[in-house]
Amino acid sequence: MFYARAASRICRAPSARFFLSRSISTARPQASAFRPILAGQHPRLAARFSTSFTRFEKLGQVDEELALKLQTEIDLEMTKEDELEYPLSVKEYLETGQFQIIDKPGQEDVQLIRKFGDETIRVEFSISDLTAFSNEGIDDSSFYDETPAEDDSKASPSSSKGARSKAAQDEGSTSAASDADGDEYDDEPDPSFPARVNVTITKPNSGALQIEAIAQDGMIVIDNVFYHKSAELANAQTAEADWERRGIYAGPPFGNLDEDLQVLLERYLDERGINTALALFVPDYIDYKEQREYIQWLENVHNFVAK
Numbered sequence: 001m002f003y004a005r006a007a008s009r010i011c012r013a014p015s016a017r018f019f020l021s022r023s024i025s026t027a028r029p030q031a032s033a034f035r036p037i038l039a040g041q042h043p044r045l046a047a048r049f050s051t052s053f054t055r056f057e058k059l060g061q062v063d064e065e066l067a068l069k070l071q072t073e074i075d076l077e078m079t080k081e082d083e084l085e086y087p088l089s090v091k092e093y094l095e096t097g098q099f100q101i102i103d104k105p106g107q108e109d110v111q112l113i114r115k116f117g118d119e120t121i122r123v124e125f126s127i128s129d130l131t132a133f134s135n136e137g138i139d140d141s142s143f144y145d146e147t148p149a150e151d152d153s154k155a156s157p158s159s160s161k162g163a164r165s166k167a168a169q170d171e172g173s174t175s176a177a178s179d180a181d182g183d184e185y186d187d188e189p190d191p192s193f194p195a196r197v198n199v200t201i202t203k204p205n206s207g208a209l210q211i212e213a214i215a216q217d218g219m220i221v222i223d224n225v226f227y228h229k230s231a232e233l234a235n236a237q238t239a240e241a242d243w244e245r246r247g248i249y250a251g252p253p254f255g256n257l258d259e260d261l262q263v264l265l266e267r268y269l270d271e272r273g274i275n276t277a278l279a280l281f282v283p284d285y286i287d288y289k290e291q292r293e294y295i296q297w298l299e300n301v302h303n304f305v306a307k
Contacts, residue, residue, distance in 0.1 A: 063305055070302035077295050090288060093281040098273055099123065103289065105296065110289065116272050122200045122235070123274070125215070125282050127290040129195045192216055192283040199274055200234050208234035210245075211269065215279040224250040225265065 086094070094101060099112035112123040197220070199211040210226040226248055228234040233241055254262065269275070 067302055067306040070298055070305065074295065074298045074302065077291070077298065080291070087284050087288060089280060090284050093277060097277070097281075106293070108293075110285065112278075114273060118203060119272070120202045121272050121274075122202075123278065124198045124200075125195055125286065127286050127293065130193060130283075130286050130290050195282045195286055197274075197278075197282060199269065201272065202231040202234065207231055210234050211274075213274075215282040218276045218279050220266075220269065220274055220276075220279050222254040222262075222265065222269075224254060226250050 099114045102111040102113065108126045108128050110125055110127075114121050194214045194216040197213045197215045199213065200208055201211075202208040208228045208231040210228060212223045212226075214221045214223065226234075226245070228245070228248065233244060236242075251257075254265075257265075
């Protein structure tokens, strides 16, 4: 419309030929006259004039549905009040134990620290072990079979989210079946999942001992015992330090040591609080922390999507 009006004015002007030649020699009128035509052929030119977007262009169509689903999951997890508070075993250990716990929200790793004479003892474990065990210890086919598989008894009862719900259903059906048959299995304790525990014992000007172990079913099973000349190397949380520690000789596997030496090393750790109480505490605390972090993760994702 703008181009048609401009052309008619030029043709009706007394000095139309002279005006037309002048207009061609100037770039600005020429560009403004032909831009509507070029914009129809080249949509990218027309985009320069678009300065606003509709609501549907700003927001995805799934945002609201996803936010509602996340809120539903949050409400469901918040109803599990018993899982939001310390389990009795965890509460008793923290109240009576000699370790100070360092647990930063949003972080996977947990630390326990205590003093023993001139030694500083640091115990580290992570909730990532529970996630890895849940992924490896549960057969997907069990979610589709009405009859529990034979290996279901090996799955951890503390596995979280959908796995925990499935485990609870399977446990209920198994208990009902055993009661009907007259078998007594309810008194048997459920096996816990294996949790890796790294223990570092440092002395002033004496380096550090670092012990890799597994906590499961109330037992601390030692894998390796490292000696570091530098306590800083043992405690450093950098990629360079981790790479350097990988090259340090760890001695023979703990199970290959002389039996008396194994017993003495286990007693050495037991005196420093690396004992049955710790082995029972670690898996329980991992399960508690993982549930708490999962709820916080849901809330963070919900708040991001909903805004």
